[in-house]
Amino acid sequence: MIFEMSEAWIIRDFDWLLSVISQKRSDSTRFPRSAARQPVAQDDYLGLKPQTAGGKKQSTVSELLYQDLGLTDYLTALALQEQFVAGKQQNSSPDILLFVEHPHVYTLGRGGNQANVLTPEDVPVIRTSRGGDVTYHGPGQLVIYPIIDLRSKLRKDVHRYVRNLELAAIQTLQDFGLSSARRPPFTGIWIGDKKIAAIGVAVRRCITLHGLALNVTTDLAYFRRIVPCGLAWADVTSMARELGAAQSLTAVRDRFLHNFANVFGYSSVEQVEDRGSRIENGYGLSSILHPQVD
Numbered sequence: 001m002i003f004e005m006s007e008a009w010i011i012r013d014f015d016w017l018l019s020v021i022s023q024k025r026s027d028s029t030r031f032p033r034s035a036a037r038q039p040v041a042q043d044d045y046l047g048l049k050p051q052t053a054g055g056k057k058q059s060t061v062s063e064l065l066y067q068d069l070g071l072t073d074y075l076t077a078l079a080l081q082e083q084f085v086a087g088k089q090q091n092s093s094p095d096i097l098l099f100v101e102h103p104h105v106y107t108l109g110r111g112g113n114q115a116n117v118l119t120p121e122d123v124p125v126i127r128t129s130r131g132g133d134v135t136y137h138g139p140g141q142l143v144i145y146p147i148i149d150l151r152s153k154l155r156k157d158v159h160r161y162v163r164n165l166e167l168a169a170i171q172t173l174q175d176f177g178l179s180s181a182r183r184p185p186f187t188g189i190w191i192g193d194k195k196i197a198a199i200g201v202a203v204r205r206c207i208t209l210h211g212l213a214l215n216v217t218t219d220l221a222y223f224r225r226i227v228p229c230g231l232a233w234a235d236v237t238s239m240a241r242e243l244g245a246a247q248s249l250t251a252v253r254d255r256f257l258h259n260f261a262n263v264f265g266y267s268s269v270e271q272v273e274d275r276g277s278r279i280e281n282g283y284g285l286s287s288i289l290h291p292q293v294d
Contacts, residue, residue: 063094064266066257074105074126074137077145081209084147088207095148097260099253102137106226109133109200116227123222130210132187132200133230140217140238142252148264150206158203162187164263165212169197171259172214172252178242186231189214194237198229214256216240216247 069077077100084096106117106125109132116134117125125134137143150161166182169189173180173196180197183190189197197214215238223236239247261269 062265062267064097064261064264064269065094065272066097066099066269067272068253069098069100071103071139072100074102074107077102077143078128081145081147085204085207085209088147088149089205095146095264095266097257098145098147099257100143100145101139101141101249102143104136104138104222106134106136107200110202113230116230117225118227119225121225123225128210130200130202132198134226135198135200135213135228136218136222136226137213138218138222140215140219140240140249142214142216142249142256143211144214144256144260145211146208146260148208150203150208158201161208162199162201165199165201165260166197168256168260168263169212169214171263172256173197173239175255175259176239176243176247176252178239186229188229191237191242193233194235195228195231196237196239196242214239214252216249216252 069080077098080098087093088096104123106120106123107130108114108117108125108127109130110128111131112127112133123136146165148161150158163182166187166189170180170182173189178191178196180189180191182188187199188195189199197212199212201208201210203209215236217240218238220236220238220241228234228236239252257269260266
């Protein structure tokens with residue numbers, strides 16, 4: 001059974017978004033060149049509009065906000081991305097990096113071949129708007145969703161964006177003693193013939209969504225129910241498998257955040273807090289966590 005995504009999935013109330021991202025920003029992660037901030041106006045989009053100091057706007061190009069959503073349903077995380085993308089298209093605001101761990105789910109890219117979904121059994125399959133074929137998300141996998149503006153001089157090329165995203169993952173794996181590489185013409189990160197990180201992105205009016213999934217302590221048995229990324233010859237691996245020991249998702253997240261900020265040239269990195277939320281479809285028929293299927 002494959003769930004088809006549609007534009008009917010929306011946030012019921014715009015004010016709800018203000019409860020998703022706390023107006024209070026943590027100072028726990030700052031880079032040396034970070035500038036002091038002015039108080040956030042309550043009617044700002046997510047509190048992310050560039051603030052003014054001395055009559056001049058602070059640049060949002062060098063600012064990155066991040067949030068760890070923890071274990072979050074795939075459709076819930078996708079709905080958040082959609083809303084952040086819409087907001088960034090309307091307002092100049094800092095880029096956003098979402099970290100998430102999904103419950104078991106298979107996702108099929110917009111051009112993916114359904115035949116590559118072999119035996120999903122009780123795991124849901126969702127057709128989504130990213131590029132690429134079928135992949136698996138589940139516990140022990142670090143999923144990263146950058147919501148960034150490609151209109152800046154450093155990021156305006158989509159191919160360069162993907163290469164930089166791959167570079168941040170390569171550097172992160174190197175921090176843990178793993179040598180990995182790109183494998184053109186295929187996307188993602190590889191250790192030999194084994195894929196350790198998958199990439200599938202989408203860009204809407206220069207704003208990115210979807211992103212990268214890095215196998216940390218992932219149960220690789222779930223990949224045997226599909227043809228990962230449509231590549232029958234390729235194997236899949238994880239950091240735990242390569243290193244012979246379980247790895248901390250938090251530690252991997254922190255190193256990826258550091259490398260991502262350096263590769264993309266951010267001078268200010270700040271964490272925002274989650275207050276919890278409820279998302280429903282536009283018709284109010286069912287929770288997005290339990291979509292109705294004909």
